[in-house]
Amino acid sequence: MTTDAPVVLGIETSCDETGIGIVRGHELLANEIASSVDEHARFGGVVPEVASRAHLEAIEPALGRACATAGMRLDDVDAIAVTAGPGLVGALLVGVATAKALSVALGVPVYGVNHLASHVVVDELQHGPLPDPTVGLLVSGGHSSLLLVADDVSTITPLGQTLDDAAGEAFDKVARLLGLPFPGGPWIDRIAREGDPRAIAFPRGLSGPGDRDRYPYDFSFSGLKTAVARWVRAKEAAGEPVPVADVAASVQEAIVDVLTARLVAACVEKGVGTAVIGGGVAANSRLRTMAEERCAAAGISLRVPRPDLCTDNGAMVAALGSRLVRDGVPPSPLDFVTTSNLPVTRRSW
Amino acid sequence: MILGIDTSSALTSVAVVDGDLVVAEGGHLDPRRHAEVIGPLLADVVGRIDRGDVTSVACGVGPGPYTGLRVGIASALALGAAWGVPVLGVCSLDAVAAAELAEHPGSPVTVAVDARRSEVYWARYDGSGLRVEGPRVGPADGVPADVVGRHPTGAWVAWRVQALLAAGAVPPSGEVPLDAHGEDSGATANALAGATLLPPRPLYLRRPDAVASS
Ligand SMILES: [Zn+2]
Numbered sequence: 291m292t293t294d295a296p297v298v299l300g301i302e303t304s305c306d307e308t309g310i311g312i313v314r315g316h317e318l319l320a321n322e323i324a325s326s327v328d329e330h331a332r333f334g335g336v337v338p339e340v341a342s343r344a345h346l347e348a349i350e351p352a353l354g355r356a357c358a359t360a361g362m363r364l365d366d367v368d369a370i371a372v373t374a375g376p377g378l379v380g381a382l383l384v385g386v387a388t389a390k391a392l393s394v395a396l397g398v399p400v401y402g403v404n405h406l407a408s409h410v411v412v413d414e415l416q417h418g419p420l421p422d423p424t425v426g427l428l429v430s431g432g433h434s435s436l437l438l439v440a441d442d443v444s445t446i447t448p449l450g451q452t453l454d455d456a457a458g459e460a461f462d463k464v465a466r467l468l469g470l471p472f473p474g475g476p477w478i479d480r481i482a483r484e485g486d487p488r489a490i491a492f493p494r495g496l497s498g499p500g501d502r503d504r505y506p507y508d509f510s511f512s513g514l515k516t517a518v519a520r521w522v523r524a525k526e527a528a529g530e531p532v533p534v535a536d537v538a539a540s541v542q543e544a545i546v547d548v549l550t551a552r553l554v555a556a557c558v559e560k561g562v563g564t565a566v567i568g569g570g571v572a573a574n575s576r577l578r579t580m581a582e583e584r585c586a587a588a589g590i591s592l593r594v595p596r597p598d599l600c601t602d603n604g605a606m607v608a609a610l611g612s613r614l615v616r617d618g619v620p621p622s623p624l625d626f627v628t629t630s631n632l633p634v635t636r637r638s639w
Numbered sequence: 640m641i642l643g644i645d646t647s648s649a650l651t652s653v654a655v656v657d658g659d660l661v662v663a664e665g666g667h668l669d670p671r672r673h674a675e676v677i678g679p680l681l682a683d684v685v686g687r688i689d690r691g692d693v694t695s696v697a698c699g700v701g702p703g704p705y706t707g708l709r710v711g712i713a714s715a716l717a718l719g720a721a722w723g724v725p726v727l728g729v730c731s732l733d734a735v736a737a738a739e740l741a742e743h744p745g746s747p748v749t750v751a752v753d754a755r756r757s758e759v760y761w762a763r764y765d766g767s768g769l770r771v772e773g774p775r776v777g778p779a780d781g782v783p784a785d786v787v788g789r790h791p792t793g794a795w796v797a798w799r800v801q802a803l804l805a806a807g808a809v810p811p812s813g814e815v816p817l818d819a820h821g822e823d824s825g826a827t828a829n830a831l832a833g834a835t836l837l838p839p840r841p842l843y844l845r846r847p848d849a850v851a852s853s
Contacts, residue, residue, distance in 0.1 A: 339705070339847035346709050346841070350716040364721050380706050383674040384713050390678035391714035394685050395721035400678075624678030 296368040296615040299356070299392070300608025301349075303385030304377025304405050305432055306330060306341045308348040310356040311605030312367070313612050318415045319360035321598060321605040324348035331472045335462065336431070338378045345384040353388075356604070364396060369621070371611025374402030374639055375632030377432070382628045390624055399621030401611045402639040404632050405602075407446055409568035410439055411613055412606030413595045420593075421564045425449070427553045429577070430569030430602070431458030431473065434549075436507045436556050437634060439566075443613060448634050449556050450507025453496075457545055457571045460511035464518050464541050468534050478538045479574050485535030487543035487576075493517050494548050507556050514544055546577045550584045557590045566593040572600040614638055640692045642684070642718065643797025645790075646673045646711030647703025647731035647760075648752045653680045654793035655688050656801065661794050663687040668790075673707040677714050695724050697800035699731030699791050701842040702760035702774050703752055708841050715839055725810050727800045728837035732774055734795035736764040736833075737802070739787050749783045752791070760844065761786070762833075770833035776844045803836050811838040 295315030302309035306327050312320040326344030330336045357363060372389035375382060386402065393400035410426040423440040434452035439445075455463065458475055465474020470481070495510030496502075518541055525532050549571075557565050565585055571577060572594055585592040599605060619638060626639035640657045651673045654664040663684045667676040698715035701708045712728075719726035732750040739748045744766075751761035754776050761782045762773030 337847060342705065342709060343841075343843070343847065346713055349713065350720055353717075353720055380709075383706060384709050386674050387677055387710040387713040388717045390674075391681060391717035392721055394678065394681040395690070395718045624682055625675045626678075627675055 293616055296612055297362070297366055298369045298371055298608045298611040298615060299367045300604040300606065300611055301370070301372040301385040301389050302405075302602055302604045302607045303345045303349065303381050304373045304375070305381060305602055306336045306344070307602040308345045308352055309602060309604030309607070310349070310352040311603060311608040312356050312360040312362070313415065313605060313608040315612060315616070316414050316418065318605055319362075320356040321603055322352045322356040322359065323598070323603055324352050327473060334466060334472050336378070338380050341378060342380040342384060345381055349384060349388055364392065367396060367398060369399050369401065369611055369615050371401040371403050371607045371614070373405045373408065373607050374622070374626060375629040376405055379628055386628050393624070400624070401614050401619075402622040402626040403607055403610045403614070404634060404637050406433060406435065406437070406634045407637045408606040408610040410437065410446070410566055411443060411610045412568060412599045412603070413566045413593050415605060415609050416595050416599060417593050420566065423560070423562050424564045424566055425553065425556045425560065425562045427549060427565065427567045428569045429457040429549060429567070429571035431462060432456055433569065434509050435634065436552060438556075438560060438562070444617065444637070446634050446637065450505065450509065450552065452509040452511060453505070454510055454512035455515065457509070457511060457549060458569070460514055460545055461571070463515045467519055467522055468532070468537060475571060475574060478542055479576065481535050482539035482542045482576065485533070485537070485539030487539040489533065489536035490521060490540040492540050492544040494544055497548070506559075507552050509548060509552065511545065514541065542574070542576050546574065546580050549577060550580045553581065554584045554588050554590065558588055563589070564591045564593065568595065568600055570601040573597040610637065640688065641695050641697050641797040641801055642693050643697040643793035643795070643800070644711045644715050645699035645731055645734065645793050645796045646677070646707045647699045647701040648790040650790035650792065651676050651680060651707070651711070652790070652793040653677070653684045654797060655684060655693070656794055656797040664794055666792065670704070670707070673710040677710055681714065690722060693722060693724060695800065696726045697797045698726060698728050698839050699734060699796045700728035700837050700840060701731050702754070702776060702844045703731060704755060705841065705843060712839050712841060726839045727810055728839045729796055729799045729803070730762070730770070730774055730833055730837065730842060731791035731796065732760065732762040733770060733833040734791045734799045735787060735789055736762070736768055736770070737799050738789070738795045740764070740768045747785070749786050751779070751782050751786045751788065770831065774842060774844065800836065803834070808834070808836045811836050
């Protein structure tokens with residue numbers, strides 16, 4: 291294997307996307323995604339057993355498509371990387387079993403990697419090596435965390451995280467209150483464009499007196515959901531129509547305000563000049579705009595990968611695997627375990 | 640040579656068979672660690688053969704507890720993709736029935752494995768090894784008395800595939816002749832009797848527990 295530009299196949303099955311990615315060094319060769327999101331829509335959220343079944347149906351065809359797109363055979367792969375956690379255990383196991391069997395069948399090493407670290411490192415495929423240090427903001431239906439990424443992406447320290455709902459979860463729950471389909475984020479984003487973001491002053495979690503010292507980089511979104519529910523119910527009780535666009539715009543503003551404020555504060559207080567945003571919520575147009583404005587005003591360089599690299603995908607796993615190979619990190623043992631709560635400080639097993 | 644995998648019970652089992660011979664075999668008994676142990680088991684077994692001699696990969700498609708079952712089938716699919724050989728499924732209970740019949744020729748038997756929630760997956764076979772009822776999932780106390788409780792193994796799954804191929808069975812087209820949810824899918828008599836190969840997809844027999852939101 292050429293260790294400066296290894297060909298790494300990445301497998302992602304932690305939630306509802308079956309992702310197979312192939313990279314050579316920093317170069318993206320293929321990123322095949324099969325989503326089971328439509329199967330979960332009628333349940334109003336991701337159903338673990340439905341996701342696990344869909345992964346098993348989708349994974350082998352996705353492997354074939356990724357090889358075809360990259361113009362290579364599985365024999366050409368130098369290493370396998372797979373999401374080992376955090377995520378839904380039953381879903382993770384489909385990818386992990388596939389990765390271990392491929393490793394044995396092809397005689398190449400396997401890396402069980404951290405999903406959150408992958409969300410940060412994926413940006414290297416689009417914008418080149420990450421500066422040292424970098425602050426990462428990861429926002430999706432499953433996670434909301436601020437991370438300090440240092441020592442050439444080898445040390446990842448959690449700065450803060452959500453104390454209750456993830457940001458994407460907050461979007462989903464509010465969308466449901468407004469009668470919008472699952473997943474709610476894209477709908478809120480679309481409908482918010484017709485509304486006034488200052489129409490309703492929804493609460494910003496952990497912004498009260500004292501909170502800023504106790505939870506400088508944490509998030510809380512459950513109070514927001516409760517406030518929206520109460521506001522909508524009051525309107526309905528008064529027999530007035532619910533101004534859906536104004537509610538969507540105001541909720542989005544509250545979520546994005548908190549996320550970007552914490553991101554900028556972390557960069558400024560830690561003396562970090564670069565921020566990177568990842569996760570499905572990074573596709574939110576208001577988050578991108580506000581993050582750009584606030585980072586620019588604070589002299590922070592902002593990096594946001596394009597949407598298909600922000601949502602869960604195999605390329606991000608391959609990107610981290612490629613880093614581990616190039617950094618000379620030993621592969622994972624073949625009996626590595628899958629865990630729903632792999633600490634972010636561990637890049638791999 | 641056929642490499643066989645079964646993970647439909649607490650046993651994670653991998654074997655390579657060549658005719659009547661077991662060339663290499665390994666297993667680990669633990670109801671929760673299929674995904675951990677499958678890696679070392681595969682490495683050990685594959686390390687003892689010339690992988691170029693493997694003509695197909697056989698996997699038990701259950702029924703069995705889903706999480707472990709998927710580990711075996713995903714592994715089989717990956718091996719097939721990496722080596723460019725077909726991946727062929729058989730009902731795991733059929734493999735146990737074949738093993739029983741080899742030891743007690745001509746005896747009808749009912750095979751059952753643990754389905755948790757005080758239920759079992761089971762199927763009934765006549766003295767020639769044809770499945771005459773099942774596979775089904777249901778309360779353990781509703782199952783006939785002559786139950787066999789042994790674990791399906793990779794070797795017996797591989798032998799079952801070998802026997803079906805020898806009898807002229809063709810690899811499945813991708814359709815599931817036996818309904819994955821245990822309901823009537825217009826399956827052929829052969830599929831119902833266990834006389835056909837199955838695609839490498841789990842026989843779940845239960846739909847996911849999930850409630851649609853209004
Ligand atoms: Zn994610």
